[in-house]
Amino acid sequence: MIKSQNLIAGRWHDNPKASTFQTVNPKTNQVLPTSFQEATSEQIHEAVAKAAVVFDRYATTSFSKRVKFLKAIQSELEAIGPKLLKTYQEESALPEGRAQGEFQRTIGQIQSFIALLEEGSFVQAVIHTQGPDLRKMLYPIGPIGVFGASNFPLAFSTAGGDTISAFAAGCPVILKAHPYHAGTSALVAEAIYKALKSSDLPLEIFSHLGGVSHSVGSQLVMHPMLKGVGFTGSFAGGKALHNLAQNREEPIPVFAEMGSINPIFITEKRLQTDENLADTLAQSIVLGSGQFCTNPGMILCCDSSGENHLIKSLRKRFNEFSLAPMVHSNIEKKYLEQLKTLEEKQTLELSKASQSNAALGWVTASDLLKNQNLMEEVFGPFSLLVACKSIEEMTSVAAALPGQLTATLLSHETDHPKLGSLIGKLQNKVGRLLFEGVPTGVAVTQAMQHGGPFPATTDSRFTSVGTDAVYRWLRPITYQDCPNALLPAALQNENPLALNRIVNGQQTQASL
Amino acid sequence: MIKSQNLIAGRWHDNPKASTFQTVNPKTNQVLPTSFQEATSEQIHEAVAKAAVVFDRYATTSFSKRVKFLKAIQSELEAIGPKLLKTYQEESALPEGRAQGEFQRTIGQIQSFIALLEEGSFVQAVIHTQGPDLRKMLYPIGPIGVFGASNFPLAFSTAGGDTISAFAAGCPVILKAHPYHAGTSALVAEAIYKALKSSDLPLEIFSHLGGVSHSVGSQLVMHPMLKGVGFTGSFAGGKALHNLAQNREEPIPVFAEMGSINPIFITEKRLQTDENLADTLAQSIVLGSGQFCTNPGMILCCDSSGENHLIKSLRKRFNEFSLAPMVHSNIEKKYLEQLKTLEEKQTLELSKASQSNAALGWVTASDLLKNQNLMEEVFGPFSLLVACKSIEEMTSVAAALPGQLTATLLSHETDHPKLGSLIGKLQNKVGRLLFEGVPTGVAVTQAMQHGGPFPATTDSRFTSVGTDAVYRWLRPITYQDCPNALLPAALQNENPLALNRIVNGQQTQASL
Known part of the structure; x- marks a missing residue:
């Protein structure tokens, strides 16, 4: 049985009068059985207020107790693996391999924060005994609101990087479940609840709120005792939460990761010498039906031959793909609407794949520079190819780009001396700059930066992937x-x- | 001659049509001779836009060139020392010892950032070669707007911690001079300009804007190419800039340090055994005529004798002080108005010193808890004494406090076992927690945290004092x-x- 109730400060809180909602299998359009309860204002208040009460206690809990808690979460998740993956696939239509991969990524993330706590030096202790005795370390900021992400029902949702990094930091978490995978989220919430019950920690450090209306999330962000927010999703959603949070009486940090077009720049020499290019790019664009924040939404290449080999090869490959539906019909609908607008209103050629919704656009760099709105993300299996005359023209596009999670620069060794100025511009625009491969696939290591200048994220000084994600929820305190x-x-x-x-x-x- | 013009992107930009303003000697009320030009919209735009153009170049400048630049600033400041200190004292009425101390602090800060750059590891390089080759380091965020602080014409102004930490990070600075010490600021700006000319760096990385109207600062913060803001001053000013910055099309980080009441908690046993207590506290309250962000504005003590020894001793000492005027008549006026309001509208006893504007209030903890507005800062030589019945009552006050730069807990060894819960509450409220001494005097070391939960600052995850201040202007970038x-x-x-x-x-x- 999947819990239909909300988990409020350690208690499954049944509300027979609640508005309810159900999830849908995007493959079959079948409505799934559980009627999830929408969280009430009282429940939201109770969740945050009780988290605030136990905050001191959890903030000063030993690292070893936090390790025990995270290990228990891992065990509880592993215990429900098959059931969880079945619900995940029913609610998202994402294929089994992806489900398993994302489950492993989620477990791997938990393990990386366990290792961080076991080692412990992330608190950055600094001791200065010359003059007054000053001793500084990092201390958690307080209860955190985390929003599940539609495109990652596990790794960026209920027990994903935001939640686990906040728990590792010593912060309670109030989780707003994403309504598209409410069942997956409820199963994970139950696993966290069981882990908490087996640990010697206050049950109030975790709550799980359901809701389809924006009101649940808004009330959570506006609650005066909430001290920070983690969000992965659309620009509109992230910006709205950021605005709410900054206009509170007490502004609080919002870490919103809002996606990106992740441009790929390809020099002419690379285009001529890399035989696998079209394959690699095509696979990356349609991976997960294009539902990755690091999906390459723009490909810029120099091709003086006038033959446009790359677009021809990509079109051919696109016609061979059959793709899973997107994780929700609303997302697919929005994607198709964006394609329609591009087709009708923009200076570009659009070609659609024959067996799927995948699509490619084709535009010149000079037309792109005249239409800044072509630089907006089209979330889905789409990429815009941009014909550039030279590396200088690529540099002009780079300078005009909004902030990005990533950019990729595929070149040939002989190009290197000419790339300085392009790299200089790209450095200012991105959190991660790749020189080989594709931006999809974000390794969970300390060296990862997943976060870039606005509008890619609301605070480029932090990352939401890798163990450094913990620093979003910590602040220094000095004992004198x-x-x-x-x-x-x-x-x-x-x-x-x-x-x-x-x-x-x-x-x-x-x-x- | 003190420059009356604005320094715009490396050029002293005379504008004969500008509105002008003059500074005033607070001791004599004499208007000082220079007529400073108010910066125009065009000048503000030119300053930021040109800083943005040279940003890439300065961002990738070697640490050794930045070191040379900071050393040149130090030399130029030392060369104008006597003239600078004379102007400083004329404009602020702060005494000579303070002027010299603040000058040395400013030089010391520059030296600490020189040492940081010479060592270089602050860029936090992380290399991970297992899997994709990921290499992460910190990179500057872009042009920064810095606001001079009225109460620190040198150390928190034109070549103060904000400017120097931004330069060390690799960010251009557009400095909005504080109008109360425009002459001091212009002299320092000229020193930075000369240092820049002697370095092989783009002159556009520094501009200096004058203005009495809020409009100059607002236009600076709203400029689309500005990427961050440093501010030390009032809550109203800092919050206004924060709101502007967060409601821009592209929100940018604002580090506003907005002051604090810096409560001091004194246990009964400490009160009975510390003979120097009244002296130490009195000196700290009136230091710099009370114009410190770490000024102790609230003193809570347990005194079951009913004798109220501490308030009596403090009153006695207060009557012995003769204080310099505050740095500007507007500040003094606001201080006296706040005292008047306290006297008329609040449940407290107010006693004024006989030879100065210093004052003390006296209230019970239970009355304080009923009047949250007594927890607002009164900027000046004032402190509110709060009579507490017990450590438990102190803990209730601690829990009700807004965020603070500091709190101080003066106890006796025998109290230690009873302090857990009070310390727990205080940790959530402050950036620095002292167990001896007074909060005034902020050591410039890596172990310092000068920044606390809102409303003390707008982002408690950073410090504005000590070398870690550099992290406000840096963000990670990963090369793959x-x-x-x-x-x-x-x-x-x-x-x-x-x-x-x-x-x-x-x-x-x-x-x-």
Whole structure:
């Protein structure tokens, strides 16, 4: 049985009078059986207020207790694996391989935060004993609202990177489930709830709210005791939450990852020498039916032959694909509407694939520069090819681009001396700059940056993928002349957690 | 001669038609001779737009060139020391010792950022070669608007921590001079201009704008090419800039440090055993005529004797002080108005010093908890004493406090076992928690945190004092599979800058 109730501060809170909603199998258009309850204002308030009450206690919980909790979440998820993946596929139409891959990614993320806590130095302890005794470390900011993402029902949703990084930081989480995969979300929420019950932690550090209306999310973000927000989704959604949060009496940080067109720049020499290019690009554009924030939505290439080999090869490959439907009919509808608008109102050639909704556009760089709205994301299996005359023209496009999660520069060794100025422009626009491969596929490591200048995200100084995601939920606190016994363990003379600390300017694990 | 013109992108831009304004000696009320020009919309636009054009070039400038530039600023400031300090004192009425101390602090800050750049590891290079080759480092965010602070004409103004940390990060700076010390600011701007001319750097990385109207600052913050803002001042000013910045088409980070009441909690045992307490507190409250963001505006103490020794001792000492006037008559006027309102409308006893504007209030904790507006900052030589019955009552006040830069907990060893819950509450409210001494005096070290939860600052995840202030102006960028020759020096295999880097999870200075 999938829980239809909301989980409010550790209690499944049945509300027979609630408005309800159901999820739909996008493959069959069949309505799935569970009637999920929409969270009420009272439930939202109770969830945040009770999280705020237990915040101090969870904030000062030892890393080893947090590790135990995260390990329990992992076990509970593994225990419901087959059921979870079945519901995931029913609600999203994403294929089995993707479901399994995303499940493994979710488990892998949990393990990476377990490792972070086991090592512990992420609190960045700095001790300065010359002059007043100053000892600084990172401390959690408070209860966090996390929004599930439609395109990643597991890895960027209920037990995804936002939730797990906030738990690792020492912050309670109030999760707003994405209504398109409410069942998947409820199953994961139940796993977290069970993990919490088996840990010696306050149950109030996790709540799970359902809702199709924007009102549930807005009320959550506006709650005066909420201290931060994590969101992955559309520009409209992320910007709306950011505006709400910044115009509260107390503004709070919103980390909204709002997608990108992830341009790929291809030099002429590369185009001539890379035989796998069309295959690689085509696969990346249609991967997951195009529903990746790092989907390459724009491909710029220099081709002085006038033969336009790349677009021809891509069109051919596109006609061979048969794709799964998008995760929800609303998303597919919006995608098709955007294509229609492009076709009717824009200076471009549009070609649609014969067996799927995949599509390609074709425009010259000079026309693109005259139509800035062609730089807006078309979320789905679409890419806009841009014919450039030269690397200089590519550089002009790079300078005109809005902020991006990624850009990719595919060149040949002989081009390198000519790329300085293009790289200079791209550096200002992106969080990640690739020189080989495709932007889809975001490795979960400390060296990853998933976040770029606005409008890609609302705060380019942080990442939502990789262990550094924890820094969104932490702030420094300095203890001055604090008696050793009253200090947090991370700052005590004896270094009982064996952390790497900076003591009077030197990195050391030694005690004082 | 003090420059009356604005410095726009490396050129002193005379505008005979400009509105002008003059500064005033607060001691004598004498109007000082220079007629400063108010910056025009065209000048503001030119300053930001030209900074944006040269941003790429400065962002990729070597650390050694930035070091040369900062060293030249230091030399130019030292060369004009006597003239600068004379103007500083004329415009602010702050005494000579303070002027000299603040000058040294400003030089010391520059030196600390020189050391940061010479060492270089602040860019936090992380290299991961297992899987795709991912190399991450910090990169500057773009042109920064910095606002001079009325209460620190040097250390938090034109060549203060905001400007120097932005320059160290690789960001151009557009400085909005504080109109109360426009002459001091113009002298410092000229020193920076000269330093820039002697360096091999684009002159457009620094502009200096004058103005008494809010419009100059608003236009600066609203300029689409500005990427960040540093501000130290009032809550009203900081919040207004934050609102402007967040409601731009592209929101940008604003680091506004808006002051605090910096409560001091004193246990009964401490009150009984610390003979120097009244002296230390009185000195801290009237230091700089109370014009410090870390001024202790609230003192909570447990005194079951009913004798109220502390308030009596403080009153006595207050009557002995003669204080310099505040830095501007507007500030003094606002301070006196706030005292009047407190006297007329609030449940407290107010006692004024006989020879100065210093004042003390006296209220019970239970009355304070009923009047949340008594927790608002009164900027000046004032403190509100709060009579508490117990540590538990102190804890209730701590829980009700708005966010603070600092709190201080003065206790006796025998109290330590009873302080857990009070410390727990205070940790959530402050950036710095002191256990001895007074909050005035903010050491410039890496272990300092000067920034706390809202409304103390707009982003508690950063500090405006100490070398970590550089992180406000940096964001991560990851290079994926980048040819070694195209990588920034900090990420190249050979580690040519000899940085401490994290390579495959291990901290090392070794090359790959």
